[in-house]
Amino acid sequence: MxxxxxxxxxxxxxxxxxxxxxxxxxxxxxxxxxxxxxxxxxxxxxxxxxxxxxxxxxxxxxxxxxxxxxxxxxxxxxxxxxxxxxxxxxxxxxxxxxxxxxxxxxxxxxxxxxxxxxxxxxxxxxxxxxxxxxxxxxxxxxxxxxxxxxxxxxxxxxxxxxxxxxxxxxxxxxxxxxxxxxxxxxxxxxxxxxxxxxxxxxxxxxxxxxxxxxxxxxxxxxxxxxxxxxxxxxxxxPVIVIKAGRSAAGAKAALSHTGALAGSDIVYDAAFRRAGMLRVYELRELFEAVTTLSSGLRLKGDRLAILTNGGGAGVLATDALEGTPGRLAALGEATIARLDTVLPATWSRGNPVDIIGDAPGKRYADSLSALLGDPGTDAVLVLNCPTAVADSTEAADAVIDTLRTRPGAPVLTCWLGETAVAEARRRFAARRVPTYETPDEAVRAFIHLAAYRRNQALLMETPPARAFDEPDRGRAREIVRQAVAAGRATLTEFEAKGVLAAYDIPVVATRLAHTPEEAAQVAQEIGRPVALKILSHDITHKTDVGGVRLDLRTGEAVAAAARAMLETVAQRRPDARLDGFTVQEMIHRPEAHELIVGISNDATFGPVILFGEGGVAVEVIADRAVALPPLNRLLAREMIERTHVSRLLAGYRDRAPADMAAIEATLVKISDLLGDIPEISELDINPLLADSAGVIALDARIVAHPATGAGTRHFAIRPYPSRLAGTLALTDGQILRFRPIRPEDEPALVDMVRRSDPQDVRMRFLGALKDFPHLMAARLSQIDYHREMALVALNDLQEIVGAVRIIADPDNEEAEYAIMVRSDQKGRGLGYGLMTEILAYARGQGLKRVFGDVLRENQPMLRVAEDLGFTVRAGSDDPTLVRVDLDL
Structure with missing residues (x-):
């Protein structure tokens, strides 16, 4: 219910x-x-x-x-x-x-x-x-x-x-x-x-x-x-949440670095962000946030200009901004020139804009107008310190009068003090101008607006197209299946890399050796410096037991290292079963960054994906971001940007930027892997080397368990349902591929509508549609697969030529459908085929009824509905519409 x-x-x-x-x-x-x-x-x-x-x-x-x-x-x-x-x-x-x-x-x-x-x-x-x-x-x-x-x-x-x-x-x-x-x-x-x-x-x-x-x-x-x-x-x-229990312990029994790093609170944080909510941390902040967001102010970015009559107050606001997602706006030359004409020569000539303690109301109004016109400023914080030579209420009235001509302008106010500024605050409140008692409260309100804007944008922004092919799912599933069937929870490094390779994640070539002598022979065949690692189902972190040796240059050195490794491991883990060694070529990429990408399971939200700085000290550094799958490139990029290592990845001094597209693609592929093979409960790629040439996984670890029959039901967000993909045979013999829609399909969806006859568009949207705006297209392509489903048909050029969708009610009792076929593709049975597929899906979901509103003049759609068993009856009060119903 x-x-x-x-x-x-x-x-x-x-x-x-x-x-x-x-x-x-x-x-x-x-x-x-x-x-x-x-x-x-x-x-x-x-x-x-x-x-x-x-x-x-x-x-x-x-x-x-x-x-x-x-x-x-x-x-x-x-x-x-x-x-x-x-x-x-x-x-x-x-x-x-x-x-x-x-x-x-x-x-x-x-x-x-x-x-x-x-x-x-x-x-x-x-x-x-x-x-x-x-x-x-x-x-x-x-x-x-x-x-x-x-x-x-x-x-x-x-x-x-x-x-x-x-x-x-x-x-x-x-x-x-x-x-x-x-x-x-x-x-x-x-x-x-x-x-x-x-x-x-x-x-x-x-x-x-x-x-x-x-x-x-x-x-x-x-x-x-x-x-x-x-x-x-x-x-x-606006949905604003405060979460208690932030200090709860993370996954205590995790076998991977990811499990240790992805504690419960950081996962809650990721969930709130993904849902488009704003999280706050104190009760007072909760009401500050709702007051701010309810004011109707909306930002375009995170750049703040500070206008003040007191330098100290401006410094306090600047300090409060430090370390937050916000930043000081860099004022343009034209803005500074305009301020020069309205301010005393002694003004600060920078941000914060200090207009001097004797500033009358007109100086506030002129300065605020200039800042609101600055293209590099997303919001203005106006501060006032009461003085004996200027009237704080007059300054407040000047701000209010300026905003009358700019409704919705992103302006926050902070009149410091108590008795002398009480009337100013009252006037701000009466006109719904956000006002705060201290600079840090005002800056925190700005950060709330910026964070809310960012979370909302992630709900609706169109991600870049996927630039990689479909994975070899069958190969990856078979590797996992064989390991699970053998009663092993942990895949070997060799098997784990095989799974990654099936998803086109670059891995260093790895070969197996059962004895020190065989390891030496493999090293000689490689002919370059190699890394030698112990192979054991029982050892999770090989470096902890002396199970890794790097940069071995000769076969003799490899054999000696292997023998010493067997002795060391036997001393430190006498209970471990040893299966031999892996030998891989040393990768020399001196400018590469060591990253970690992983999967863990949260007790509440199910599978989560982790990204951050990798290496042997990964838990000590603890530079990580967590996100809920499924991911697209946009969500992957936002996840990367929440880590400190992202600044290094952007390049610095003479070090070239890392290939961010390759890192994003790796995160998306890991997300796909998780949805396709839910038996995988933990995964580490550590390190994942990243530089300007791309990425490569040096080490990998996967933990898997037998399927419970629940599949992906334990995912907090239903992953992309790749199993619903298939083909449709049209009446002219052509075969089209169909699959569930992806967020990246927005441009192709817009193109389908653009290339259709306006009359057909009117039939689909029950009215004339002059254009197909981003927000509408995003809502149709970025769907919640738990409550909605949309299937798109694609031709050989990967153009969308038809789309059908259903949206279920919260009780999963009934769903409304809608369908559109590109005008040049009509009359070949595509609409009937798509409807057949979406109705089969609806039955599989346990829905009891599917209905739709159809324009009375849309006879082709009404004929298709009748052929599929729908009942046609009078619809709403609108005489141009009829309601079609199908009892499932």
Whole structure:
């Protein structure tokens, strides 16, 4: 379940309180008071077997006695009684319940978990949704519902707050009340037995009374649902999250460097970023961020200009910017020349722009106008320090007047002080100009805007085309299958490199030797300096046991090193089974950087990909970035840019830049590998050498386990479904290839629409379409394979000549379809073939119904629909449309 019946939480016709009480101070009494005093305009019914009335309202002894159906129930009875209560409520037609009571498995108590399951089993036949148990409750200001034991009712606002912690909810309520901050809804999720973050993100994304969503997260229960819902919500409104438990230990039992480096918090960070959310780290920062993002300001980049009447304040702001993703804007010569005409000769002539302590309002206005016109500036922070020779309120009015002619201009303000600047802050707030008390708060707000812009851009930016061929999946799968069938979790280095080679990741040629003498013979055949490594299924890190020798130049040296290695390894790992050696040519690339690329499994989000600086000290350096698969080149590039080593890869002094396209491609190939062979649980390429000539993997390690049958279901984001690729035979005998759409297909999709007759475009989009803007094309090509599927047909020139898609509802009950065939390809059965494939996919997903709206004049589409078994009936109120339905 996801959004089904959640409307009963926020818009019930009637509410029942089961466990109401008149006993002062009891939970049942506090909830009764809150419900009756909040102002809800529907019936509120109470249930208590021992009371005649609750707060002067007629009470009922049992749920069965309730005279009318209720949509929402608040339950505050002892835990043992709750499964029965839920069953009775469901039988009465109740659609949602908020279970306040604790005692359902907190602390892993078996009896509580059993009770929790009984509660869920009681709700399931009635599709009754449960918030909690062990929660504070639900508050909704629009319908005036306070179904909680909170100490106050929030002011009405347009921000929703969803939290796992009831204590955090009350703290936030108190903080917000003192500042006049309002909410649309506050939901305490408690133990999330049923309703979780994903459910509420889906609901709140479509809630017109909510303009921004705040989350307080301790853990995620269903990562894929969270990511799908989060990405949808974040595309429509700001989603800001604070995550508790940042210091949680990482993967303790990891066999790879990647597992040790990819701790849980960095993975949460990657997940929030990938979903387009903004993560903050302090409660105060949470509200700063929502205030800033709700202001409507949007940035184009991360370059900040600072305008101040005090040099010290400008320095503080500059210091706060240091070490953040933001940077000081470099003012253009034309901007400096313009400022020269309006500022005293003693102004700073640089950024920060110090306009001197006696600056009147006009000087602020003239300077701000100049900075807003600077092409190298993305936002302006205006600072003011109160002085005896200038009026801070006048300066504020000058800023406000300047912004009247530039609505939406990216301007943040910070008037330092308290009494002297109170009126200025009030005026800023009244006109929704973001204002902050200190320079560091203001700079942090700018960073929030910049980070949010970057995360949103990643959701919609078109990645570069894939510049490499499809991998040899069969070869790679067979290598992994043989190792797993032999009962080995860890592949040998030789096998691991074979898997990488199948995905066209360059590897150093590696040969096997069983004895020191055979290793010497192999080295002589290579004829160049070699690296010698121990070969053992039991040894993970070969250097730790003396299992690596480098730059051996003769066969004699190799043989001697091999014998010494056997002795050393036997001393340090007497339990290890030794299978021989690997011999490989030494790679001399003196300007190459040592990188690490890896795969690990996170307990919550499943497989993750890691990139960073490699080498033997990789855990000590700990320069890494983590991302959730699947990756494209754009996501790979952003991942690389989050590491310190990326600055070295860009080149410096006389050292040429590394081949960034080759590094990006390696990350994308590893992502593809992970989706194609889910048996792989850990992987290290360390080091991956990278320089201007490309990349090459010197060492590799892969850990694999038998397939569980779940395939890629444990991925937080469903990977690219390559298994859905196939061919279509058209009526003229031509064979076309089809496959799921990729984000990189946007240009080809645009080209298909551009080359189609305007009438056909109108049929597809149910209206005239003068152009095909990037945002629309990105939404059609960058899809969530968990809830959507789009198949594209390609000709021999790799042009898209047809596309079909379905979009399922959050409950995976029904899906809407849409299809388009390029005008010059019509009449050959392509549309029918694509529809057949997408309907087969829909059946495989368990969908119950597929429907579509078709223009009444689109007779070819209606004939195809009828041939496929669709029922044609009247559609919406629009007489030009008909609805076609297929019961699956």
């Amino acid at each position: 996801t959004t089904r019946n959640l409307d009963a939480l926020f818009h019930p016709a009637a509410i029942a309180l089961v466990g109401a009480s008149n006993r002062p101070g009891s939970v049942g009494s506090v909830i009764a008071r809150n419900l009756f005093e909040a102002g809800f305009d529907g019936p509120i019914l109470t249930v208590n077997p021992k009371e005649r009335a609750i707060r002067s309202s007629l009470n009922y002894a049992a749920i069965a006695d309730l005279p009318i159906p209720v949509d929402l129930a608040v339950v505050a009875t002892p835990p043992d009684a709750i499964p029965g209560v839920i069953a009775e409520l469901g039988a009465k037609g109740c659609r949602a319940a908020v279970v306040i009571t604790a005692g359902f498995g907190e602390g892993d108590r078996a009896e509580g978990k059993d009770l929790r399951q009984k509660m869920l089993d009681a709700a399931r036949p009635h599709l009754l949704r449960i918030v909690g148990p062990n929660c504070l409750g639900v508050l909704s200001t629009g319908p005036r519902i306070n179904a909680s034991f909170a100490h106050l009712m929030p002011k009405k606002g347009d921000v929703a707050f969803v939290t796992q912690s009831g204590a955090m909810a009350t703290a936030v309520l108190d903080w917000a009340d003192a500042r006049g901050f309002g909410f649309s809804h506050i939901v305490s999720l408690g133990d999330m037995a049923d309703v979780d973050f994903g459910d509420l993100l889906d609901h709140l994304a479509m809630d017109n009374s909510t303009r921004a969503i705040l989350l307080y997260v301790e853990s995620i229960t269903d990562a894929r649902k969270f990511m799908s819902a989060g990405r949808i919500a974040a595309r429509t409104k």
